[in-house]
Amino acid sequence: MNNNLRTIVRRHIQEKSLGDFLGDKYETTPEEMKDNYLRAVEDSVEREVDSILSEFIEDTRKGSSESRKRKKRSYLVLAVTVICTTGITITVDQENWIVSVILMLALLGVQIYNISEQY
Numbered sequence: 001m002n003n004n005l006r007t008i009v010r011r012h013i014q015e016k017s018l019g020d021f022l023g024d025k026y027e028t029t030p031e032e033m034k035d036n037y038l039r040a041v042e043d044s045v046e047r048e049v050d051s052i053l054s055e056f057i058e059d060t061r062k063g064s065s066e067s068r069k070r071k072k073r074s075y076l077v078l079a080v081t082v083i084c085t086t087g088i089t090i091t092v093d094q095e096n097w098i099v100s101v102i103l104m105l106a107l108l109g110v111q112i113y114n115i116s117e118q119y
């Protein structure tokens with residue numbers, strides 16, 4: 001589908017570019033001349049197509065349930081990280097090494113989980 005969408009957007013951008021360049025002469029200009037112009041601006045058209053598709057994908061992802069889950073998970077990881085870090089600081093100060101190690105392992109687990117979910 002992405003390839004079909006890319007093709008549709010590319011055709012639209014090419015037609016728009018030809019219309020802007022040729023203006024009123026669009027209908028009377030031979031196809032060979034139009035093709036030459038399109039070959040000359042091919043890189044520019046591709047960049048604009050990529051830009052439009054990237055923007056479309058970004059807009060689609062912003063409101064998705066996956067995006068909301070990722071945001072909630074980030075807040076949870078942040079909260080656990082703050083709690084564990086604070087707990088480690090307090091337990092090290094009190095020389096309570098067993099609790100310090102448990103909190104360090106919990107913090108390590110949360111960070112590994114966060115990294116594994118991102119990739």
